[in-house]
Amino acid sequence: MTTFPTPRFDEVQALIAEQRWLDLREQLSRWPAPEIADLLLELSAAERMLVFRVLPRSLAGEVFSYLEHDDQYELLTSLSLDETRLLLANLSPDDRTQLFEELPGQVTQKLLNLLSPEDLREARQLLGYPEESVGRLMTPDYVAVRPNWTIARALEHIRLRGRDSETIDIIYVTDEQWRLLDAIELHRFILAEPTQTVRSLMDESYVALSAFDDRERAVEALRRYSLPALPVVDSDGVLVGIVTFDDLIDVAEEEVTEDFHRSAAVEPLRGNYLEIPVIELVQKRVPWLVGLVFVNVFSGAVIAAYEETIAAVIALVFFLPLLIDSAGNAGSQSATLTVRAFATGDIEEGDWWRLLTKELLVAVLLGGAMAIAVGLLGVIRVGWEVAGIVSLTMLVVVLMGSLVGMSLPFILRRLGFDPAAASGPLVTSLADIGGVLIYFSIATWLLGL
Secondary structure (H helix, E strand, C coil): CCCCCCCCHHHHHHHHHCCCHHHHHHHHCCCCHHHHHHHHHHCCHHHHHHHHHHCCHHHHHHHHHCCCHHHHHHHHHHCCHHHHHHHHHHCCHHHHHHHHHHCCHHHHHHHHCCCCHHHHHHHHHHHCCCCCEHHHHCECCCCEECCCCEHHHHHHHHHHHHHHCCCCCEEEEECCCCEEEEEEEHHHHHHCCCCCEHHHHCCCCCCCEECCCEHHHHHHHHHHHCCCEEEEECCCCEEEEEEEHHHHHHHHHHHHHHHHHHHCCCCCCCCCHHHCCHHHHHHHHHHHHHHHHHHHHHHHHHHHHCHHHHHHCCCHHHHHHHHHHHHHHHHHHHHHHHHHHHHHCCCCHHHHHHHHHHHHHHHHHHHHHHHHHHHHHHHHHCCHHHHHHHHHHHHHHHHHHHHHHHHHHHHHHHCCCCHHHHCCHHHHHHHHHHHHHHHHHHHHHHHCC
C-alpha cells in the first residue's frame, strides 16, 4: 500500500507568512489532491485563495473537484475571470457538469460564457440530459479503436489518446459511425500479438448503459459486473461517453443518504446538514409530519369506538403502548429489509409471493416468542383472562405489522414511488392503527362485550 505524507497546517502557514510561494508550490505538488482539499478548509479565506493560486493548473482542478459544492462556490467567487477560465478548462467534463448542476442558473450561464467553444458544446450536451440521468454523470473522454486495426496500431492510438482519457482500463471498439461494438480490457491488447487485428479479440459481450437511464441503474450495473467503467450509448447505439467507478461511488453515497432520509419521512437534503438553512429543514420535514398527524387521528377514532370495552377492563390500557409499539417495530424491520433488498437488487417486483411466504413464517415465529413473553407479564400483572387476550393480540399484530412493512415497498414501487418512503414513520403509523383495531376487537370478542 502506497502512503503519502500529509501537509502540516503549521508548515503551510509558515510558508505563506514568509511568502515562499515556489517552496509552497513544490511541497504541495507532492501531496494527494484529497489531502490538499482538506487542508484548504482549515485555512482562512485569504490563505485559502493564496494556496489555491500557487497550485499547478492540473492539480488545482483535481483539488477543486474534491471540495463540497458550497466551498467550490465560495472559491469561484474569489477568483478572477482568467483564473476561473483556467480552472474550468482543467476540470474533467463530468466534474464540470456536476458543478454547473449545483450552482444558481445565472452563475452557471456566466461560467458557460468562459468556456472554449469545444468545452461549451460538450457542457451543453451533458447538461441537456435529464437530471439524475447517466448522461449528466458521464464523461466524453475515452479511448476507442476500430475492429480492422492491428494490435500495434491500436496500442499506438492508446498511447496517443490515453493521456486525455479518464481511464484506459477498458478500450472501446466502434465502427465508422461510432456505434459501440465491444469493450475490451487493456491487458488483452498488451498480451496479444502486434499483427493480430482488434476483431480477433472481440467477443461482442459487453454491458452498456443508455444516456437516459437513471443513475441508480449505473450504480447497480457497476456493482453487479465489477467493472472500472461502463460505456454510455444513445438511442442509436452510438458511444457518447463513459461513467467511471469514482463517479458512481459518489452517486451510491448520495442514493443511500436519500434512502435514509426518506425512511425517516424527510425529503432528501442537499449539502452539509449543519449549513442547510433552518427554514429549508422545516420545509423538508413538515409535510410528512403533518400528514402523519392526520393518519394517526384514526388511532384515536378506533380507541373512542371501544370505550365500553376499555371501561369494562381498564387493565387493557396498560398493554396498549406495548402492543402497538411491537407492531410498528416489526413493520419497520420488515420494511427496512425489503427496501434494502430492492436497493441492492436482491429482489424484484415479481418476488412478492416468495417473500410473502418467507415473511409469514418469520412473523409467526417472532410473534409467538413475543406472545409468550407478554403473556407471562399479563399473568403477573392482571391474571389469565387478560393475559390470553394480550398474547393472542401480540401474535396477530406482529404478523400484521410484518406483512404491512414487507408489502408497502412493493406497492409504492408499483405506483412509481420510492420504496424507501415505506419504512419508518409511515409503516409505524399504519401498524398503530391496525394494532389498536385488532387489540380491542379481540378483547371485545373474548370478553363477550
